[in-house]
Amino acid sequence: xxxxxxxxxxxxxxxLGDLEKTGIRTEFDKLxxxxxxPELAKExxxxxxxxxxxxxxxxxxxxxxxxxxxxxxxxDLGEKAIRPQEGVxxxxxxxxxxxxxxxxxxxxxxxxxxxxGSIGDVLNIRNAYTRLWQNRIRLSIGEQSLxxxxxxxxxxxxxxxxxxxxxxxxxxxxxxxxxxxxxxVLQLSHREVLxxxxxxKVISxxxxxxxSRLPFTAWVELPGIDIGSLIRVEGAQxxxxxxxxxxxxxxxxxxSLVGPEEAEKLAFTFESAAKEPALLKIExxxxxxSMFDVATAGNVVSVRPGSGIITRCPECSRVVQKxxxxxxxxxxxxxxxxxxxxxxxxxxxxxxxxPRELAxxxxxxxxEEAEQLMFSDISKDAVYEDLRRFLTGRYLAVRGNASQGxxxxxxxxxxxxxxxxxxxxxxxxxxxxxxxxxxxSGFEGGINLA
Amino acid sequence: xLKREVAKRVFAKExxxxxxxxxxARQASELADSKSPNLLISPLGLIxxxxxxxxxxxxxxxxGTQNEMWKARIVDPTGAFTVYAGQYQPDASIFFSxxxxxxxxxxxGKARIYEPEPGSVFISIRAEEANVVDEEIRNRWVxxxxxxxxxxxxxxxxxxxxxxxxxALREYLLERGVSEEFAEGISIALERERFPREFAxxxxxxxxxxxxxxxxxxxxxxxxxxxxxxxLELLREMGGNKGVDYAAFVDSAVAKGVPEEVVEEVxxxxxxxxxxxxxxxxxxxxxx
Numbered sequence: 001x002x003x004x005x006x007x008x009x010x011x012x013x014x015x016l017g018d019l020e021k022t023g024i025r026t027e028f029d030k031l032x033x034x035x036x037x038p039e040l041a042k043e044x045x046x047x048x049x050x051x052x053x054x055x056x057x058x059x060x061x062x063x064x065x066x067x068x069x070x071x072x073x074x075x076d077l078g079e080k081a082i083r084p085q086e087g088v089x090x091x092x093x094x095x096x097x098x099x100x101x102x103x104x105x106x107x108x109x110x111x112x113x114x115x116x117g118s119i120g121d122v123l124n125i126r127n128a129y130t131r132l133w134q135n136r137i138r139l140s141i142g143e144q145s146l147x148x149x150x151x152x153x154x155x156x157x158x159x160x161x162x163x164x165x166x167x168x169x170x171x172x173x174x175x176x177x178x179x180x181x182x183x184x185v186l187q188l189s190h191r192e193v194l195x196x197x198x199x200x201k202v203i204s205x206x207x208x209x210x211x212s213r214l215p216f217t218a219w220v221e222l223p224g225i226d227i228g229s230l231i232r233v234e235g236a237q238x239x240x241x242x243x244x245x246x247x248x249x250x251x252x253x254x255x256s257l258v259g260p261e262e263a264e265k266l267a268f269t270f271e272s273a274a275k276e277p278a279l280l281k282i283e284x285x286x287x288x289x290s291m292f293d294v295a296t297a298g299n300v301v302s303v304r305p306g307s308g309i310i311t312r313c314p315e316c317s318r319v320v321q322k323x324x325x326x327x328x329x330x331x332x333x334x335x336x337x338x339x340x341x342x343x344x345x346x347x348x349x350x351x352x353x354x355p356r357e358l359a360x361x362x363x364x365x366x367x368e369e370a371e372q373l374m375f376s377d378i379s380k381d382a383v384y385e386d387l388r389r390f391l392t393g394r395y396l397a398v399r400g401n402a403s404q405g406x407x408x409x410x411x412x413x414x415x416x417x418x419x420x421x422x423x424x425x426x427x428x429x430x431x432x433x434x435x436x437x438x439x440x441s442g443f444e445g446g447i448n449l450a
Numbered sequence: 451x452l453k454r455e456v457a458k459r460v461f462a463k464e465x466x467x468x469x470x471x472x473x474x475a476r477q478a479s480e481l482a483d484s485k486s487p488n489l490l491i492s493p494l495g496l497i498x499x500x501x502x503x504x505x506x507x508x509x510x511x512x513x514g515t516q517n518e519m520w521k522a523r524i525v526d527p528t529g530a531f532t533v534y535a536g537q538y539q540p541d542a543s544i545f546f547s548x549x550x551x552x553x554x555x556x557x558x559g560k561a562r563i564y565e566p567e568p569g570s571v572f573i574s575i576r577a578e579e580a581n582v583v584d585e586e587i588r589n590r591w592v593x594x595x596x597x598x599x600x601x602x603x604x605x606x607x608x609x610x611x612x613x614x615x616x617x618a619l620r621e622y623l624l625e626r627g628v629s630e631e632f633a634e635g636i637s638i639a640l641e642r643e644r645f646p647r648e649f650a651x652x653x654x655x656x657x658x659x660x661x662x663x664x665x666x667x668x669x670x671x672x673x674x675x676x677x678x679x680x681x682l683e684l685l686r687e688m689g690g691n692k693g694v695d696y697a698a699f700v701d702s703a704v705a706k707g708v709p710e711e712v713v714e715e716v717x718x719x720x721x722x723x724x725x726x727x728x729x730x731x732x733x734x735x736x737x738x
Contacts, residue, residue, distance in 0.1 A: 282456075283629075299591075301457050301502050301558045302579055344502060344558075346459035346598050388541075392581035393504065393556025395590055408453035423593045424666040430596050433604070434658045 005032065008042040016049055022127065023144045024049060049127060049144065059104035061137050065130045070139065072100035072107075073122045073155045075162055077115070099177075100125075100139060101161040106177065108133075111141035122153035136174055136240055164235045170211035172238060172245050173289055179247075180234040182258060183207040183214075184270050188227050206293070207231075207247060208273035209266075213293045215241075218249040228270045230258040243403030244290045279397060279419070282348030282409075290403040296411075297397035297419050298345030307339045308383035309370055337367045339387060343398065343411070350409035352398055358416050362396070363387060395419070455487065457502035457558050459595040462529030463656050465501065467649065468492045468573055470563050471638070490561045490573070493649040494606045495635030501575060503531055504556045504583060504591035506724040506737050510546060520546040522577075524557065525724055527592060527660025528653075533559060535577040542577035549582065552727060552737040556583045556591070588724065589664050596657050602632065603650055603657075609636045610646060663722030681708060681716040685726070685736055693735030 005028075012019060012028065019025040024045060031041035048066070055069045077098035096111040100123065110133075117123055126146040130137055141147060155161075164178040172179055188205040203218040205227075216236075225231060233255055237248040249255055258266070277295045285291055311333030312318065313325035320333040339354040339362065360366050365373070370383045379385065400414040468490040487499040509523040514536065520543060522533040535542035542559075549555070559575035566572075605628050614622050616637055623633035640646060665678075684703055688694045696717070703713045717734060720726040726736045 299502060299556065299587075342454055344457045346457065346502070346594060349454040349456045351454065388579075389581060392579055393583040393587060395587060423589055423664070426593050426597065427661045427664060427666070430593070430600055431658060431661055433600050434654055434661075 005038045008038045012042055012045060015046060022049075022146055027144060057104040058100070058102050058107050061107055061130055061139065063130060063132045063137055068128055068130070069124070069126045070100070070102075070128060071122065071124045071150060071153065071155065072102040073153070073158060073161055074115075074117060074119050075099040075101045075106055075158070077119050102155050103161075105165075106161065107137060107139050108177065109139035109141060111145075111147075112143060113141070113145075113147075115141070115147055117149045120158045122150040122155050124148050124150050134240070136177070168211040169207065169209050169214045170288075172214060172247070174240055174245065176238045176245070178235055178237055180232075180236070181207075181209070181247075182230070182232050182266065183209045184230045184268065184273050185225060185227055186213065186270075186274055188225075207233075208268070210268035210272065212291070213273075213277075214245060214247055215292060216247040216249060218255075220249060220251055220253070220255075222249070222255060224257060225255070230263050230266070230270070232256050232258055243405065244292055244401060277399065282343070282345045282350055285350065285402045285411075286348040286404075286409055288402075288404075290401070292401050293399070293414075294402060295397060295399040296343070296345070296350075297395065298343040298349075300341045300391045300394050300396060301344040301349070302342040303384070303388045303391050304340040304342065304351070305384065307341070307387050308381070309335060309337050309367070309374055312336050335367060335371065337363075337370055337383075339363070339391070341391060343396065348409070350402065350411050351407065352400075352411045352413055354413050354416065358413055362416055363390060455500045457500045458496065458498040459591070459598050460492065460496060460498060460501055460503075461595055461599060461653070461657065461660070462503075462505075462524075462526045462531050463653055464492045464494060464496065464528075464599065465531060465561070466529055466573055468496075468498070468561065468563070469571065469642070470565075471497060487560070488563075490563060491635055491638060493639055493643045493646060494602050494653070495609075495632060495637070495639035496602060497631055497635045499561055500558060500578075501561060502556070502558050502591075503575070504554065504588045505531065506552050506588075506727065507549065507555045508552050508727050508729075508737075510549070510551050518543055518547075520577075522546060524555065525727065526595075527663055527722055527724065528656040532572070532574040533557065533577050534562070534574055535580075539577050542580050545580045546577075549580075552735070554583050554585060554588045554724070554737070556581050556587060585665070585725070589666065592660060592664055596661055599653070599657055603654060605632065606636055606639075606646070606650060609640065610650075615640065659722060663719050665719070665723050665725065677708060677712050678716050678719075680706075681713055682720070682725075682736075684708075685717075685720075685734070689735060693729055693733045696732050696734050699734065 009019065009028070012024065016022065016024055028041055028045055031044065032038065054067070058072060075098070077096065079094050079096045082093050082095050093112065096115055098109055099106050100109050115123065125141055128145045129140050129142070131140055164180045166180045167176070169181060169183060184207070186206040186208045188203060191202050191204065192199055193202050200219070203222060205216055207214050207216050233247070233249065233253060236253045237250055239246050239248050277293060280294055280296050282296055282298060285294060285296060311320040313320050313328050313331050314334050315328045315331065316325065318325055318327060320331060323330055323333065325331045337356045337359050339359045341352050341354070343350055343352045354362060356367060373386060374383050395418065396416055397419045398411065398413040398416045400412045402409050402411045471489040471491040489497050489499050491497050503524055503526065505524040505526040507522055508525050511521045513519050513521045517537045519534065519536040524531045524533055535546055537543065557575070557577055557580040559577040562574050562576050564572040564574070605623065608626065609619055609623060612622060619637045619640070620633045623636060624630065643649065681703060684706065685694065685699065688699060688702065700710060700713050704710050721728070724737060726734050729735050
């Protein structure tokens with residue numbers, strides 16, 4: 001047996017360094033204990049830990065990275081006991097969680113082993129990985145990760161790192177969890193919700209600056225603040241909801257009104273921020289993880305299956321297939337109409353979802369009229385086919401929210417229209433940019449553009 | 451992650467001049483993906499696979515022997531796209547089996563290259579989805595495509611002027627705000643294209659002619675519009691959708707008081723604008 005594993009271990013040591021210290025040997029032995037052939041065990045370990053280790057800064061982290069090295073200061077550290085799953089014989093383990101920061105940002109981490117150092121220390125972590133947890137990127141430190149304290153580090157001191165960075169709304173993303181910003185209140189509404197069996201008041205709305213807009217939620221009262229107020233927010237928490245960052249104003253957040261003098265120096269006013277968003281290229285939308293309340297335009301290059309009349313579960317609104325809900329089984333579904341289309345402007349492509357009201361407007365048929373079509377035709381896809389004939393190739397502008405998903409950008413339209421920009425004016429501008437070409441001026445002719 | 455591939459906007463003249471982009475020329479990150487599409491590269495450095503075109507469907511042939519196969523020609527102001535749809539493109543095949551030539555259509559598809567022997571290259575589009583559209587959508591496509599082509603022409607001309615090559619050129623372009631993909635494309639194109647200046651000049655001229663030929667409702671003097679409308683009406687009356695002998699048409703228009711050069715001008719702009727075409731030499735026929 002040993003004769004078989006020795007060369008494999010040797011190769012692993014060459015590729016990965018000290019096997020005992022990193023726990024790789026344990027991993028290897030575990031695979032062997034499951035009767036995995038040594039050769040295959042080596043390969044799978046190399047796949048898991050091998051490759052070039054990437055040294056990253058916090059801002060470069062993304063979901064599902066493997067074998068990364070990162071250095072940061074511990075901003076926060078806590079631990080909790082994890083109850084073992086039933087049937088698993090291991091003793092209850094502890095999970096250590098906290099926040100790690102460098103000069104580019106901060107990230108939450110969780111570790112299955114006790115970490116050296118405490119709040120304020122700088123750690124160097126090798127062989128860590130990342131994953132998504134509650135829509136946030138989380139740095140995971142596993143058994144095989146190598147963690148050491150860096151005594152003299154150039155990472156900024158705790159006081160500097162724990163300050164919430166002041167950011168423009170467009171720069172706020174999944175990597176942030178506490179930020180400061182100056183923005184104006186575009187929308188505001190009060191609701192009562194049940195939180196853990198208790199009635200709580202919650203304020204929700206939209207904030208805007210010259211760069212972008214973001215939704216916000218306040219779990220505290222906001223005296224003196226209304227639509228149109230310019231506010232400074234310090235230490236707000238960022239939550240991710242459906243791939244979109246949302247600003248949470250909590251008890252530790254400081255919210256203050258911006259004085260008139262300072263307001264004059266801002267790059268935006270309530271009027272400018274409240275304006276309809278300008279049309280962006282899809283390329284610009286694609287370059288971000290998510291964008292709230294933006295507008296773009298392009299051709300409908302494809303109408304996707306699943307468009308047309310659908311049936312939803314009355315309990316959970318999931319789409320019902322053949323009278324069966326994935327969760328609630330056989331249900332009496334509720335009819336609904338929607339359009340899923342690919343919008344493409346030549347710089348980018350995105351999946352756009354038009355809910356019923358918009359689908360009815362664009363299609364020019366109500367759900368009831370579409371149902372008539374469905375019942376009068378032998379093809380069960382009559383409405384989908386009709387939608388394709390009607391929509392494919394058309395040019396549409398949409399306004400709504402965009403987020404990156406598994407298949408690229410998905411966009412939920414809140415409004416849609418046919419843009420009426422002046423093609424003739426654009427054509428004249430283009431002719432000017434093209435300039436004159438001596439050789440062609442001879443047989444110039446055709447119709448002069450005004 | 452399999453993202454939806456962008457449908458590039460490109461004029462027929464540039465599309466026809468595309469050549470295969472060898473996988474080795476691409477960046478390592480793309481190389482890693484075995485599902486990466488077969489990309490083409492244009493003389494101006496546009497890297498593409500999926501395209502979206504809007505133009506006049508002027509020819510449609512059923513060429514399949516055992517299986518159904520459609521060959522179509524779509525004309526834009528600079529040239530023509532050759533399009534194929536067979537049994538593996540059922541949506542497009544059904545569309546082609548029902549559509550009547552000539553008509554404005556919008557089509558997405560994948561670029562295909564066929565090189566039976568060195569030096570003879572056929573570029574075509576394998577259709578994915580197609581639909582009938584109106585002239586407004588066609589005009590918008592021409593303006594959108596012209597805008598993106600002019601952007602690229604400007605970046606390309608700048609690249610020609612600075613005289614850098616390879617990595618230095620790529621970095622220079624990136625600094626000028628050119629997208630990563632296009633900067634890569636330009637530096638590859640400059641390595642392989644023999645007459646880049648000449649092609650850019652020709653494309654420029656084609657786009658200019660194409661834009662001039664567009665028929666926007668509210669443009670031109672009222673008189674010119676009236677004359678044009680008259681000639682168009684006469685053409686409709688004489689030939690319907692069957693087509694009319696050009697010489698006979700000119701005679702008839704002159705007899706009705708329209709100067710010959712006006713008739714010629716209108717017909718030329720109709721031809722260039724894709725509102726009519728020549729099914730045979732000397733015969734003109736209205737679209738739509």
